[in-house]
Every structure is written in structure tokens, then in C-alpha cells.
Amino acid sequence: MTPLVAKLLHGLCMVAWWAIRRPFERKTKRNTLTRDAMDAREKALLAVSFTGLGLLPFAYIATGFPAALDQPFSTPRAIAGLLLFGGALALFHATHKALGRNWSVTLRVREEHALITGGVYRFVRHPMYTAFWMWALAQALTLQNWAVGPAGIIGFGTLYALRVAREEALMRETFGAAWDDYAARTPRLVPFLR
Template sequence: MTPLIAKLLHGLCMVAWWVIRRPFERKSKRNVLLRDAMDVREKLLLGISLTGLGVIPAIYIASGFPAALDQPFSPARAIAGLLVFVAALALFYATHKALGRNWSVTLAVRQEHSLVTEGVYRFVRHPMYSAFWMWAIAQALTLQNWLVGPAGLIGFGTLYLFRVGREEALMRETFGAAWDAYAARTARVVPFLL
């Protein structure tokens, strides 16, 4: 494993993320939105997350910038990061599949929206966030640069910190006691812990 191969494989995983998401994005546009929380705050949070997990690593993979902040390369660390990224992609796909027509990139409630508690949702309330945390960790392991590596943790961490409470409030408002019972028996992002 070389730094170039690690970068290219990380970039390939980023493309795989888009390939997984694209069909669900197209299908979700056919469903009628009853409520959408796409406001300035939501756009800003999505932009921050995209910058940390997408823009900064893409620039680094394409150009090597900022090479001055590269860390000494560890092949074992890069391989571990790529394995975590592949696991994140598998979880990412499973969350989309479980959500089906309920999925949305924003905080939204769709016509005939249902509370999904099966599949990967049996274990955590927000497995898609779990997948993004795994991606951010994979980026820190694979792209061994003092700026690029932690950019995903900071970018996605910002979105998570300012969004998850708002999302849970929307679910509580939509599903009431069913949401409360579900939330009481599941963790947010790490099974049995958080």
C-alpha cells in the first residue's frame, strides 16, 4: 500500500457512496413531502459536512494539496481505514434499503411516512449517522494528512451535533409514543452504547 493507492481507493469509496445514494435520491423525489426542514441552518450544516467529507479530500486526492501537512505514511493504518470505509458503505446501503420511501437527505416527513424499526434500525436509531461517523474515521486513517484526515470528523461532527436533536424532535412530533418507546430501547449511533 502506497499513499497514492490509499488516496485512489479512498476516492473510489467516495464514488461508491454516490453510486449507492443516487437511486434512492431519484426515488425519494417522487414522494410527496408533508414537512421539510430545509432552511438556512440545514443548508449550512450540509455544506459543512460536504466540505469535510467531500470537497477537502477530493482536492487532496486530485492535487496532493496540502502536501506540507502530510503525516508519515502507515500502510497498516491506510488498510484499516479502507476496511472501515467499506463497512461504512455496507451500512450506508443497508440504511437506505431499510428506509425505502421514507429516506430524505434533509429533515423531512413524507406522505405515508412510517417509523422504521427493522433491519439495521433494530440496533440504533440513526445507522446512517453511524455510517458517516465510520466514513469520517476511515478518512482520518486513510488520508494521512493533518488537515484532510480530521476534516471529515470536524465536518460531519458539526452536522451531527447541531442536527440529531432536531431530527429526534421531528420524529417525536410525528410518531409520538411509538418514537419514545423506540428511542428508549435503542442507542443513537453505537449499538448498546450511544
């Protein structure tokens, strides 16, 4: 494997991520919302995450900039990153499938919103965040550049750190004791880790 092949395969994984999400974006546009927390803070967090996981890697793949910050290329590391990204894609798809019309890119509650506790949600409360963490780690392994590699961890990490408590508060407000029971028995991100 070469750095160019690793970059191109990482880019294909990014396209696959979008292809998984796109049909759900269209379906959820028909939802009638009872609560929408899309405010300036949420927009800023989404922009930071998108920059780290989308804009910077895309620019690097397309142009090679900033090549001066490239690390010595490691094929095993790139392969590990691509395998991790493949796992992230599988989890991402399973998460969307489990959520169906309950999915939203931001903190929203729709009419007839259901608390999903089956499928991948049996194992963790936030499998989509788990998938994003896997993507961010895959980026650091595959795009071996001191700026672009860790940009996903920084970008998504910022969103996660400043959003997850707010999201869980919204779930508690919406589902009450059912959420509390679910949260008490289900780890947040990693199965079997409390």
C-alpha cells in the same frame, strides 16, 4: 500500499457512496412532503459536512494539496481506514434499503411516512449517522494529512452535533409514543451502548 494507492481507493469508496445513494435520491423526488425543514441552517450544516467529507478529500486526492501537511505514511493505518470505509459502505447500503422511500438527505416527512424499526434500525436509531462517523474516521486513517484527515470528523461532527436533536424532535412530533418507545429501547449510534 503507497499513499497514492490509499488516496485512490479512498476516492473509489467516495464514488461508491454516491452510487449507493443516487437511486434513492431519484425515488424520493416523487414523495409528497408534509414537512420540510430545509432552511438556511440545514443548508449550512450540509455544506460544512460536504466540505469536510467531500470537497477537501477530493481536492487532496486530485491535487495532493496541502502536501506540506502530510503525515508519515503508515500502511497498516491506511488498510484499517479502507476496511472501516468498506464497513461504512455496507451499513450505508443497509440503511438506505431499510428506509426505502422514507429516506431523505434533509429533515423531511412525507405523506404515509413510516417509522422504520427493522433491519439495521433494530440496533441503532441512526445507523446512517453511524455510517457517516465510520467514513469520517476512515478518512482520518486513510488520508494521512493533518488538514484533510480530520476534516471529515470536524465537518460531519458539526452537522451531527447541531442536527440530531432537531431530527429526533421531528420524529417525536411525527410518531409520538411510538418514537418514544423506540428511542427508549434503541441506542442512538452504537449497538448496546446507551
